[in-house]
Amino acid sequence: MKVYVKFLPYLFGGLFISVLLASIFLFAFSENWAKRVLFFPHVNSTKIIGEARFLPDLGNQKDNVMLLVDEIMAGPYKYGNLPVIPETTKLKSAIIDNDILYVNFSKEVFKIDKLVLITPKDMLQAFANSVCYNFPGIKKVYFFIEGLPVSDYSEINKLHFYKYLKDFIITDITQLGKQVSRLKDNPILEYCAGLKAHDNFQNGIAFSADIIE
Numbered sequence: 001m002k003v004y005v006k007f008l009p010y011l012f013g014g015l016f017i018s019v020l021l022a023s024i025f026l027f028a029f030s031e032n033w034a035k036r037v038l039f040f041p042h043v044n045s046t047k048i049i050g051e052a053r054f055l056p057d058l059g060n061q062k063d064n065v066m067l068l069v070d071e072i073m074a075g076p077y078k079y080g081n082l083p084v085i086p087e088t089t090k091l092k093s094a095i096i097d098n099d100i101l102y103v104n105f106s107k108e109v110f111k112i113d114k115l116v117l118i119t120p121k122d123m124l125q126a127f128a129n130s131v132c133y134n135f136p137g138i139k140k141v142y143f144f145i146e147g148l149p150v151s152d153y154s155e156i157n158k159l160h161f162y163k164y165l166k167d168f169i170i171t172d173i174t175q176l177g178k179q180v181s182r183l184k185d186n187p188i189l190e191y192c193a194g195l196k197a198h199d200n201f202q203n204g205i206a207f208s209a210d211i212i213e
Helices: 002-029 061-074 120-134 150-159 161-168 173-185 187-192
Strands: 033-041 048-056 091-097 100-105 140-145
Touching (some): 033 061, 048 061, 061 120, 140 150
Antiparallel strands (some): 091 100
């Protein structure tokens, strides 16, 4: 038994190397892989960085675009790059119709990491760039939040501002710090209270190299 145990590390090492070589061989000689470039914000910078990776070619544009969308949502691999879409955001739906991609996010898309210095508008532009750069057949990307177009979502929230705000009425000065913290943690209220980044957003954005450096 001791003899077998002694050779176990060599056995596992050999298996690992065999699997690694087989993976490299399949990757190198398979035609079912495609190079994609995904764009992410760089930490503490307004730069958008292109990050290359290889993804399986699923044989048709629709499936390949959906795979790319999943990769964008999963975030960057490269150190120093940050997610273009907040990690807490849920992708509710993604549909292609007449060469237009319609993407529907949950409201957490507003809750951007403090290390991300680009505007929410540029964040969505970077998302569209990743799609349109890799798939020129996709002419535009329309964004929705909770089923509402981004350009309309903020206005609707403003109409309901006081409905949300009533829970934040301060009756005791000792509650001030706690309520301010709650306000900062609530993306809808924070936006309604003064975040103007989406006011001039025009939905249906196409590829733009303006913010790529």
